[in-house]
Amino acid sequence: MTGPSKEYDDIPGTFVFDADRSREGYHLNQFCISLRLGKNRDVFNADQESYLDKYPMTPAQRQAVLDRDWNELLQLGGNIYYTSKLAANDGITFQDLAAMMTGVSRDEYRDMMLHGGRSIDGNRYKSEWENE
């Protein structure tokens, strides 16, 4: 990502899907959203590589799709409302996807949510995460 720093860049563990990310992730996101429709999912699941040929994404984006590297997809301009369609294709719910992105088990994540979610305290600024 180039350009001037942004006021929201100091929020930890967060990608703000702004115009720069949208531009970078355009073909990746358009691929993901195509999986909203069952007829497209059938074609994709029959031959993923051929299906991906239709979308001129970068080699790194393509590899992240094939690897189902959910955080890398966001890093490369993907947006969660789009990448979640790829997850849904794989039978992964929003909550299980969140567990994978945060690096904890499904049960640990669910338990965290049942106990009030991730606290805002200690999670406002990147500086608060530096010791991790």
Next chain:
Amino acid sequence: MARVTAGVGCSHVPAIGVAMDTGITEQPYWQPVFEGFKKSREWMKEQKPDVVFLVYNDHCTAFDASCIPTFALGCAAEFKPADEGWGPRPVPVVKNHQKLASHIAQSVILDEFDLTIMNEMEVDHGLTVPMSVMFGQHGVDDEWPTLVIPLAVNVVQYPAPTGNRCYQLGKAIRRAIDSYPEDLNVVVFGTGGMSHQLQYKRAGLINADWDQRFLDLMTEDPKAASQIQHLEYLRETGSEGIEMVMWLVMRGALDEDVTEVHRHYHVPASNTAVGHIILENQT
């Protein structure tokens, strides 16, 4: 004349729709979520709106990355529930009050709010989940008990419209409805939120204290709520918490002084804090 009688703020978590569609609302996980809407459904039955003006966001369903209107008003005769990747929700087709929708479009555009007009559009869980929680389960062959005018707001690609812009748009929509000659009872819904983050390493963020203060402001000081900056939403309520700007359209359409008749708040529904409020105009 048409009149705005009340406003409803309501989360639109997709998993709430799934819970209703699969009949698991009495399970311990979901029971407290739905308990808070019992009173709302009774209130809605008494309220009997002719039209619901429903502010929501599309989740890359009607609008993918190729077209991102900031405000898109549904002017079609009807709106079918969309397939969002797991089949369309088994709920009725949404029927519009087309003449009022066209009147609002004309009125607010001349009032300097440059809306996009949608004459074909499918609607996703952002619209159908609030309908289900407020009106109860209705099947595919059934009809919703009210007409619905959808307003889709971009909150997916940053920046969403500012809270102040949403609040001012709400006021313009109110002026439009007030000037419509047919005798109609209109209830305005603002949906989305409350605090939640669906992505990356901070996913699962919840800020209950902030959410409750926002609900207080909805009732007591909407102007202050309209001045909350995007950075505060992003930092304090999670990257997807910014959906709450849509509640300000609803609040702008109400009188300055309102009566809070119901409030419900519960964590969690999936990744999200569920917030709900009913505000009535006093006049």
